[in-house]
Amino acid sequence: MIKVGIIGATGYAGGELVRLLAGHREAEIVWYGSKSYIDKKYADVYRNMFELVEDSCLDDNIEELAKRADVIFTATPQGFCASVMSQEILSQAKIIDLSADYRIKDVSVYENWYGIVHKSPQFIKEAVYGLCEVNRDAVRGARLVANPGCYTTCSILTAYPLAKEGMIDMNTLIIDAKSGTSGAGRGAKIPNLFCEVNENIKAYGVASHRHTPEIEEQLAYASGEDTVISFTPHLVPMNRGILVTEYASLKKAVTYEEVKAVYDHYYKEETFVRVLEKDVCPETKWVEGSNYVDISFKIDPRTNRVIMMGAIDNLIKGAAGQAVQNMNILFGLKESEGLKLVPVFP
Amino acid sequence: MIKVGIIGATGYAGGELVRLLAGHREAEIVWYGSKSYIDKKYADVYRNMFELVEDSCLDDNIEELAKRADVIFTATPQGFCASVMSQEILSQAKIIDLSADYRIKDVSVYENWYGIVHKSPQFIKEAVYGLCEVNRDAVRGARLVANPGCYTTCSILTAYPLAKEGMIDMNTLIIDAKSGTSGAGRGAKIPNLFCEVNENIKAYGVASHRHTPEIEEQLAYASGEDTVISFTPHLVPMNRGILVTEYASLKKAVTYEEVKAVYDHYYKEETFVRVLEKDVCPETKWVEGSNYVDISFKIDPRTNRVIMMGAIDNLIKGAAGQAVQNMNILFGLKESEGLKLVPVFP
Amino acid sequence: MIKVGIIGATGYAGGELVRLLAGHREAEIVWYGSKSYIDKKYADVYRNMFELVEDSCLDDNIEELAKRADVIFTATPQGFCASVMSQEILSQAKIIDLSADYRIKDVSVYENWYGIVHKSPQFIKEAVYGLCEVNRDAVRGARLVANPGCYTTCSILTAYPLAKEGMIDMNTLIIDAKSGTSGAGRGAKIPNLFCEVNENIKAYGVASHRHTPEIEEQLAYASGEDTVISFTPHLVPMNRGILVTEYASLKKAVTYEEVKAVYDHYYKEETFVRVLEKDVCPETKWVEGSNYVDISFKIDPRTNRVIMMGAIDNLIKGAAGQAVQNMNILFGLKESEGLKLVPVFP
């Protein structure tokens, strides 16, 4: 049994890790870290876990935790993981960081967009960007995995094949993203109250959202081109789910079949990516509760653009599910262990 | 492998059966029955099943199905199962009927409340009321299981221990129930449109809902007393979940600990019933996606009443989950096989 | 023009007062009080008011305010209004208190249920309970109006005619109430976050909610009998609306027509009470955005109970709308001035 520690176990992503690992046959949680609820029974914080988890929450002592666990998930605010990382910890346990601390290779880009000083830039180079479908091989031997952001996972995987194959003009790429409210976390803030979110939709972080450089960096790797995009997130009155609608100019005229073949080439063998049939648009409800990414596209000859669409459950493929998938890769398990989740409908 | 046939596989309860059985290690679906979608790919009706179910929907031919399947689930409108039942079918396959056809022992009560003629009353006596926690032993040897209604499952289990122990005056029992909208089914009706349900709550079927006699009959068995109740269902703007709030006069003064001991006596060993801690009220969200019933109670000395509360996921413990639980009992499997579902939050 | 001051103008009830008074032809707001947002532009707190309200928020200085305003609405936490009240203030301006401070005549009952010491019990006797349809005449000459609670308004008006006419056994009265989330206020608390409320329903304050004694007191006046009730509020995933379902034993057998005649007797002339037609149940959506109370009932001969149902918009008839109605009465205006709001659907 793989011994798992979670720092930040009482956020929504942390809670989802606990839920997913409860169904994982080769892992057990030995540490429920939560600075906000030290000594409180975990099941008193998340009552869905009543009679399922008997442990209480522990403080954020990563040194102690690294001795007890084989792998540590950090589902913590930006800056925390970087501030506690050390060679000693990395030599004792695998780290899967759900924050942004090691996602961006250029530390100045990180510091500019996040507005904080990176406390352990020396580990950035070694960290592997854990977008499993793209970087599976690199993840295998890693000590430190930077688990991708929710918007980024969905945004990158949706455009990746066409970027990689050079079919779209990268500087025309516009990503209009829509997220459920769990992406905003469990902090008690007025804008996240039920009455403020319900019956409402808004854009936020326009032309300034922190997931932008992460998407740009990964798609630049894929396309081999400098990539500067427009990315606009929106808050949608639902708990879970991210939908991205991406627009890009085609470099040359292509048929539906040609584009479909490209998507199939990259994703046909992927367990967790489903390229939908012609004229079927992804819906977040069809992936909710699962680790799937549903992708489709439409060619618009009037504008010479391709409109690509992707949907995920932000807490699963966009956070905890992908983190478990990375753990499975790190430990040589079947990649789908604990993740054979059938989407819940309705 | 147990061969399973489903008649009514494209309703919400049928869809949930398909989802749950996808995770069941000892059963496989051989027949996706759906009168409305004959020959249509199942995954085109429920796109969450894309790449998971390749089969197409079949017509409602129970004679043919009975030859191919070990067990048949009928998730069909009232009257259908009774109209097709025969000795021959019962001799070929186990039947788990999710409709009301065999739930009520007195056929005239059934016919009065449902307003239809029962087509095969000769099988009513043999049918076992499949409320697993109460009738487990009887289910074991049954051919025909009447799977309880969603409101009834939650209503009965919440009051059962106190009824059974004679602690409450049965004729003071009032059940005020609240259900998510999936309980109304997938039929295209104006009152179930998003805009009509959202931002709205209403009672319906006041003093006339068909689950009333089913609750009364079962609680009369439990208490050994004639039981006539008030039952009022309400439609709540959420997909899943039933919450019942039940009021009854106590026959004599009791302490919290005494009542708690009674609940624990009946449910401590039950996998799927969780008696909550003092002063914790059940919430549907804490059981959503699982087969759990969460129950708690409060004694009100001012009124000499006990207020009992219970919560379930109406499509799981209230329909498909309990049906699978009954299948597990019928076939001597572990009762929780395929049902170790951790509630999904948020 | 009546000069209006609001203390607590940035809570949900305060915001609704501002909205309603914007459409009132004989009143104008001269003071937007908000301790939390002093000096902040009101329209920056509630952006629906952009270009409609230019004022900034002011501190809670009731002495100063009493000099400037003809009427003061206090939409403040329990205890505030009692703590600042004085003869001088009452001699300068009418007070309409939306908190519970002056609703309950027996100060010890108030102090027990609210757990605070009443700071100005000398004004309780003079205060008029502002349930307009019942106490209209007393309101007319009042200096201090205790505006009823949201649950109480709906609960009392729904049962009032039958209580008044002695048709129901008051000690069998059970009120099961369901409220939208705006009733919980705009405070930043985890249980009120979108993800915690959405797709969820729960009871709270079981056998202990503070609106209980207020309902009991008023219905005791109406019925002339001691009245001890069960009252259970529930939180519903919607912004606005309260629905109450009330159960009581009938003192003698009555027909639908007899009960209907009683309701019509009390409410036929009331602008804001609509007694629905036979077999129509109230829905919160049908009153949302208006000052209406929709009421209906069903006689259940099986249990000899009457089930009464009522629906209001909790922020209007349950708070700001009734407060404006009281203001209209106090100042001799048409009672419906500023309140001719057609319910918004969908």
Place this chain on the structure above:
Amino acid sequence: MIKVGIIGATGYAGGELVRLLAGHREAEIVWYGSKSYIDKKYADVYRNMFELVEDSCLDDNIEELAKRADVIFTATPQGFCASVMSQEILSQAKIIDLSADYRIKDVSVYENWYGIVHKSPQFIKEAVYGLCEVNRDAVRGARLVANPGCYTTCSILTAYPLAKEGMIDMNTLIIDAKSGTSGAGRGAKIPNLFCEVNENIKAYGVASHRHTPEIEEQLAYASGEDTVISFTPHLVPMNRGILVTEYASLKKAVTYEEVKAVYDHYYKEETFVRVLEKDVCPETKWVEGSNYVDISFKIDPRTNRVIMMGAIDNLIKGAAGQAVQNMNILFGLKESEGLKLVPVFP
């Protein structure tokens, strides 16, 4: 009093017309047309209107109606209005058509996108496109007003000033739109059921939605350039509201102040358009229940694009409200009569 007839009074847009006209001081409804509910009391279809509307629904007899009414609103499916229009009707009553029949000047474009033959193309030229803020003067003298679509109203007004001033490259314009579910109408269809829409978001009509040519035509008039856009609508789990997020390349570098000045130039005097302050994004909730359009923008120097955002209530400014605004213009009334609606929050 202006005598108003409505054909299609029981759809959501028709219902909103009834609600708005109830508050209009110079108009009265004399005809509630509804093919689906002939002879049924209007208030039995929309129970919010109980005690407010006593009339019953009438059949779609526009000849008879034209004799009785001064103005006729047709809130009907595409093709209906064109199929019944005649010189005689136009000589008897003003027509405000909420369908698309007369919105597009090139009949072949209409017929291609809508897939139907236009039955009265002879009136297209005379029809005035009723986008009040743009075509106010032309509306004034019209007999036949083509009331704009919901998506189009919001899309056009959001981009109009920059298109008109030649600041953006029209062929880079991408409109990503999000709509509440009332936009889908009150038809009983499975995709519009609560359980299918709730907790879900999807795109639909990708690169093929019928509002596309309407937006293109109007923005081509404004910009004086051929305009071919990408337009993608999305279905959001809320009742009301449209949000558009529009992306376009700037023709030359501009400052925030320059762009703001352009917006203010066009909209400062407009009652129903609110250009928000810097860095404030529109939210549908801030305009819900009102006739407002809230607009803001952000310049992104990284991509040289401007991101424009607009929000409306789709049933008001996007349908019934704008129709009443057009009626006010047609009859020389104050443009805001009946439309001084303060947005409802929360």
